[in-house]
Amino acid sequence: MKKTSRRFIHELAQAHRFGVLVLFCLICMTSPIQAETKSAPKNVILLIGDGMGLGAIEIARQLEYGKTGILHLEKLEHVALMRTYSANNYVTDSAAGGSAIATGIKTNNEMIGVNAKGEEVDSILDAFQANGKKVGIISTNMVVDATPAAFGASVSNRWTGGAHIARQLFDNQIDVILGGGASYFEADKQNGEDLIAKFKKAGYAFTTTKEELSSMNKKEKLLGLFHPTYMNFKLDKEVLHSQEPSLPEMTAKAIDILSQGDKGFFLMSEGARIDSMEHAADITGIWKEMIEFDQTVKEVVKWAKNRNDTLIVVLADHETMGISASETMDIAALKKIRVSSEYMSKQLTFDKNNEINPKSVVTVFKKYAHISLTDHEVQQFIDNVRKNRTLVYPKHRIEWEIGSTIANYHKAGVADRSIRAASSTGGHTANMIPVFAAGPGSEAFEGVIDNTDISKIITKASGVPFTPGQHKKEE
Incomplete structure (x- = not known):
């Protein structure tokens, strides 16, 4: 076969492939499948x-x-x-x-x-x-x-x-x-x-x-x-x-x-x-x-x-x-807790002046959070409840203090109690x-x-x- 004939056949084949490609693209552009990908959610x-x-x-x-x-x-x-x-x-x-x-x-x-x-x-x-x-x-x-x-x-x-x-x-x-x-x-x-x-x-x-x-x-x-x-x-x-x-x-x-x-x-x-x-x-x-x-x-x-x-x-x-999720957080200890800080707060007792009974603080933290508080820590807890009067949700201040005490004890990442108390959004x-x-x-x-x-x-x-x-x- 002559060289010019081979070139002619090659060019014809290339043209054919181009035509097929163009036809394929035209089909894709008008296909209903394409329209469905943009469908609105019902x-x-x-x-x-x-x-x-x-x-x-x-x-x-x-x-x-x-x-x-x-x-x-x-x-x-x-x-x-x-x-x-x-x-x-x-x-x-x-x-x-x-x-x-x-x-x-x-x-x-x-x-x-x-x-x-x-x-x-x-x-x-x-x-x-x-x-x-x-x-x-x-x-x-x-x-x-x-x-x-x-x-x-x-x-x-x-x-x-x-x-x-x-x-x-x-x-x-x-x-x-x-x-x-x-x-x-x-x-x-x-x-x-x-x-x-x-x-x-x-x-x-x-x-x-x-x-x-x-x-x-x-x-x-x-x-x-x-x-x-x-x-x-x-x-x-x-x-x-x-x-x-x-x-x-x-x-x-x-x-x-x-x-x-x-x-x-x-x-x-x-x-x-x-x-x-x-x-x-x-x-x-x-x-x-x-x-x-x-x-x-x-x-x-x-x-x-x-x-x-x-x-x-x-x-x-x-x-x-x-x-x-702080690196220091004691995951194993936190997973052992079985009730919320709100539930714990309701187990505390109060004296005739509506002050928290220190003994009940010791009992609640030991029983539910598995934490043994010292006398100093108990007094600090009671003082924090007194001091941190929140701008919103004041009735929750005791349970919030319980949660903060536990989080601090187990070194979990959370904003300080004083920030929460001063915040208009809690x-x-x-x-x-x-x-x-x-x-x-x-x-x-x-x-x-x-x-x-x-x-x-x-x-x-x-x-x-x-x-x-x-x-x-x-x-």
């Missing part, structure tokens, strides 16, 4: 670990699995870091932090679901509900507490608005409400009206125990109130013979009910008692509350697996007490917190973001109309 599950910073995550990992272990939340595909400051403070409280996540705007500490001027604004839950989706809120504190309230209500002050929040949860027709705070729904706090009765009349199933909750099948609306105030700590459920459901159980039941709708749902589920344990510097309690929260992540991911229609976002509203910090995400739309959670970005990212991914700072009554 459902959104937002899991909030109140106060959950990197330190709490690391303590849970170390105590539960050891240095090579992995938590379920760490397995989510996308990770970002989030700033949490409020409108009037570089350290947020749960009211302003939860509101920023829920509404997409900054507000002042102690304000819920309103802007810094006190004007009511819509939340992401309102937006999803207006879009025809079912909605739900869950908390292991009270459902009228700051974080859940930020999604379902609006009040100018978290400390005086509990009963009003309960009323708004009813008025706003939230499909599933599960947690503590039953006392705020009762007649003595509702101007003589039984709000629970109104829920029942409106078609809600009502439950107060773990067993009742598990038996609720094919219900469209559900109210579950499992404690007059805050639900019990994970550490104390056995000793208290608690009949309360766990966070994974409440979340699973909520998903079961909300997923019955054709248009999808929005669910906010809060592991709220992580923060309570952090305020108390209760390292063992942080571990247990964190693991329950992480098990909730596991169950949610398991439910969403292979559905390709559910966006999962895991985050916190702020960090508390600068918790860290020991919150400005530390950035991690955001973990998986499912359609999760790729947008990357880099350093602000807490006001959360609702914007979620609604944009879901194709749900939402304008931060707007109120539906103004439309």
Whole structure:
């Protein structure tokens, strides 16, 4: 064959391969498979670990699995870091932090679901509900507490608005409400009206125990109130013979009910008692509350697996007490503790002047924390309780001092008691917190973001109309 003929054949083959490549690219560009990768999530599950910073995550990992272990939340595909400051403070409280996540705007500490001027604004839950989706809120504190309230209500002050929040949860027709705070729904706090009765009349199933909750099948609306105030700590459920459901159980039941709708749902589920344990510097309690929260992540991911229609976002509203997994922390000793610092505080006795009985301090620390305090240490404990009158939650100062004493004894990383006592938030910090995400739309959670970005990212991914700072009554 002549040289020119061989060149001609080679060029023809090259042209053929190029044509095939062009055709393949054109097919890919118009393929419906490509369009599906950008599909909007039908459902959104937002899991909030109140106060959950990197330190709490690391303590849970170390105590539960050891240095090579992995938590379920760490397995989510996308990770970002989030700033949490409020409108009037570089350290947020749960009211302003939860509101920023829920509404997409900054507000002042102690304000819920309103802007810094006190004007009511819509939340992401309102937006999803207006879009025809079912909605739900869950908390292991009270459902009228700051974080859940930020999604379902609006009040100018978290400390005086509990009963009003309960009323708004009813008025706003939230499909599933599960947690503590039953006392705020009762007649003595509702101007003589039984709000629970109104829920029942409106078609809600009502439950107060773990067993009742598990038996609720094919219900469209559900109210579950499992404690007059805050639900019990994970550490104390056995000793208290608690009949309360766990966070994974409440979340699973909520998903079961909300997923019955054709248009999808929005669910906010809060592991709220992580923060309570952090305020108390209760390292063992942080571990247990964190693991329950992480098990909730596991169950949610398991439910969403292979559905390709559910966006999962895991985050916190702020960090508390600068918790860290210090090198000196005595993990073995901390794991031997079986009850919370709150439970220990209730075992102390007092004299006729309402002063703590020193002998009871010795007994409680020895029995529950396995620590033998000296006479000097006992007196120091009592003096600290007297001196460190906190700016918020004063009724918790004894259990907080118990937690700090144990943390100090076992050399765990936590902010000093004096910082907590002087803090308007009870020991919150400005530390950035991690955001973990998986499912359609999760790729947008990357880099350093602000807490006001959360609702914007979620609604944009879901194709749900939402304008931060707007109120539906103004439309």
